[in-house]
Amino acid sequence: MAVGLDLLVQFFPNFASIVLAATGLAIIFGIMGIINLAHGEFIMVGAFSTSLAYNGGIPFLPIDALPGLGRLIGAMLFAALVTALFGLLVERTIISGAIPNWIAERTVGHPVITPLYDRLLDSMVATWGLSLIMVQTFRNVFGNSLSGVPIPFGKLSYGNSSIGLYQVLLAGVAALVLVGLYLLFVRTDYGMRARATIQNESMAQSLGVNTERTYMATFALGSGLAGLTGALYAPLLSIEPGLGAAFLVDAFVAVVVGGSSVVVGTLLSGGLLGIVDTLFSNVYGTFAGRIALLIVAIVLIRFIPEGLSSLVERLRERRLEVD
Amino acid sequence: MLELDGVRAGYDSTPILRNVDLSVEEGEIVGVMGKNGVGKTTLVKTVMGLVEPDQGTVRFDGRDVTDTPPHERARSGMGYIPQGREIFPDLTVEQNLRMGESINEDSSDLLYEDVFDYFPILDERRDQNGGTMSGGQQQMLAIARALVANPDLLLLDEPSEGIQPSIVAQISEDMRAINEDLGTTILFVEQNLSVIRDMADRCYAMERGTIVDELGATDLEDEATIASYLAV
Numbered sequence: 047m048a049v050g051l052d053l054l055v056q057f058f059p060n061f062a063s064i065v066l067a068a069t070g071l072a073i074i075f076g077i078m079g080i081i082n083l084a085h086g087e088f089i090m091v092g093a094f095s096t097s098l099a100y101n102g103g104i105p106f107l108p109i110d111a112l113p114g115l116g117r118l119i120g121a122m123l124f125a126a127l128v129t130a131l132f133g134l135l136v137e138r139t140i141i142s143g144a145i146p147n148w149i150a151e152r153t154v155g156h157p158v159i160t161p162l163y164d165r166l167l168d169s170m171v172a173t174w175g176l177s178l179i180m181v182q183t184f185r186n187v188f189g190n191s192l193s194g195v196p197i198p199f200g201k202l203s204y205g206n207s208s209i210g211l212y213q214v215l216l217a218g219v220a221a222l223v224l225v226g227l228y229l230l231f232v233r234t235d236y237g238m239r240a241r242a243t244i245q246n247e248s249m250a251q252s253l254g255v256n257t258e259r260t261y262m263a264t265f266a267l268g269s270g271l272a273g274l275t276g277a278l279y280a281p282l283l284s285i286e287p288g289l290g291a292a293f294l295v296d297a298f299v300a301v302v303v304g305g306s307s308v309v310v311g312t313l314l315s316g317g318l319l320g321i322v323d324t325l326f327s328n329v330y331g332t333f334a335g336r337i338a339l340l341i342v343a344i345v346l347i348r349f350i351p352e353g354l355s356s357l358v359e360r361l362r363e364r365r366l367e368v369d
Numbered sequence: 370m371l372e373l374d375g376v377r378a379g380y381d382s383t384p385i386l387r388n389v390d391l392s393v394e395e396g397e398i399v400g401v402m403g404k405n406g407v408g409k410t411t412l413v414k415t416v417m418g419l420v421e422p423d424q425g426t427v428r429f430d431g432r433d434v435t436d437t438p439p440h441e442r443a444r445s446g447m448g449y450i451p452q453g454r455e456i457f458p459d460l461t462v463e464q465n466l467r468m469g470e471s472i473n474e475d476s477s478d479l480l481y482e483d484v485f486d487y488f489p490i491l492d493e494r495r496d497q498n499g500g501t502m503s504g505g506q507q508q509m510l511a512i513a514r515a516l517v518a519n520p521d522l523l524l525l526d527e528p529s530e531g532i533q534p535s536i537v538a539q540i541s542e543d544m545r546a547i548n549e550d551l552g553t554t555i556l557f558v559e560q561n562l563s564v565i566r567d568m569a570d571r572c573y574a575m576e577r578g579t580i581v582d583e584l585g586a587t588d589l590e591d592e593a594t595i596a597s598y599l600a601v
Contacts, residue, residue: 248419249455253449254443
């Protein structure tokens with residue numbers, strides 16, 4: 047009983063970290079066909095911005111007057127925004143090549159970069175290069191670490207054990223993010239256009255959708271979610287330039303296991319991988335947890351290469367046929 | 370309303386269209402007929418902006434749109450109904466229609482009532498996913514999607530392709546009604562003799578990527594003349 051409860055409580059932070067790590071990557075992959083290997087570094091930007099803003103490193107930011115928790119939340123929202131804007135810059139320069147091409151057309155007379163949309167391998171190479179540059183640049187500018195951010199809310203006791211309340215609450219935030227994304231994709235015009243663009247890009251253009259604009263918004267959204275993840279984990283981590291690597295592995299595995307449907311796929315893979323991670327980490331140790339995670343991922347890819355969300359789609363189709 | 374002048378276009382520098390001259394006046398229904406592979410689809414895509422011409426100009430509503438991207442052409446009033454319909458399969462019928470709302474920014478009218486009058490089945494199936502409908506229903510949805518925001522010009526690429534003969538006749542009739550009721554100008558490409566005869570006010574004939582003849586209303590009454598451009 048006590049072990050069961052322990053595992054249940056431990057599941058929440060594991061679920062949260064997988065889902066939060068994965069959503070930004072999943073959106074950019076699902077809508078633009080780009081695998082952003084700098085995703086971990088975008089998360090790092092979020093953590094660094096949170097630390098800087100919270101510890102008063104950003105002048106004129108109107109959060110210094112707020113009391114502790116308000117200031118932390120303000121710093122986190124600021125960090126998500128900064129990362130979204132940074133993502134927008136990356137999209138305009140490296141991903142779409144729009145800014146380099148604009149300059150090239152006025153100097154050498156023709157565009158020099160073909161957009162990376164739907165070029166999986168090329169996008170991985172380009173963003174991996176970006177991640178190396180980012181890690182080293184941050185190390186040069188900020189040194190090996192920044193001062194930390196306090197963990198809010200204290201401890202939650204149960205039975206003979208306790209866990210940080212904040213870590214449990216992150217599971218709630220992860221669920222809210224998924225619900226928010228679901229509503230965004232199903233209920234808003236942006237979501238409808240984004241889905242139409244995935245399904246048939248040239249038709250979407252022929253109906254008046256500026257798909258370039260859709261891609262910009264999507265990349266900024268995915269980046270902003272990465273920034274939010276970094277911000278939410280800033281209190282739990284030592285703020286150093288290499289912190290993104292661990293997130294990238296989780297995110298990558300979750301997206302591959304989940305499949306192309308952003309919300310359903312991330313929810314299912316976060317749930318399943320969260321359970322696997324919790325069981326093996328708690329019973330056999332963290333290392334065994336990582337190994338188990340990768341083995342499950344490999345087995346799933348072998349048998350369900352389209353990802354867990356494809357199972358849901360197959361079920362839905364079967365139900366329609368019965369109707 | 371629409372004018373192509375000396376257009377040469379193709380894919381990866383292999384020209385498919387050669388020196389195409391064509392014009393459509395406001396309120397007309399103009400057909401372009403020809404056998405498979407003469408360049409009909411490339412012609413429609415060039416008008417829509419999905420294929421860039423490497424020579425010549427495309428003018429729409431008095432403006433040179435040769436270098437204008439497709440989404441801006443749509444917003445300035447072109448409604449495109451592609452070959453194979455290209456319905457968004459995972460959006461509902463209603464969402465597919467809403468995707469058409471950005472067409473023709475100059476007109477604020479949304480013609481849902483008219484559209485549902487022509488195609489009542491779409492009203493009944495609003496919440497069904499587009500991909501689960503039959504070919505004929507998808508063709509109606511594709512027409513409705515292009516029509517709902519009141520375009521100045523409708524572009525149809527082989528509306529009869531892959532559709533039951535009874536529905537083909539119905540679609541020709543609907544297009545004539547739309548042209549009369551709403552004043553929408555229509556340019557279509559086709560190789561189905563009865564659609565050409567029933568729909569077109571006049572018709573260009575295309576062979577090997579270029580326009581070789583133009584048929585007026587009286588020529589179009591003679592099926593043998595039409596057939597001579599479609600026979601293998």
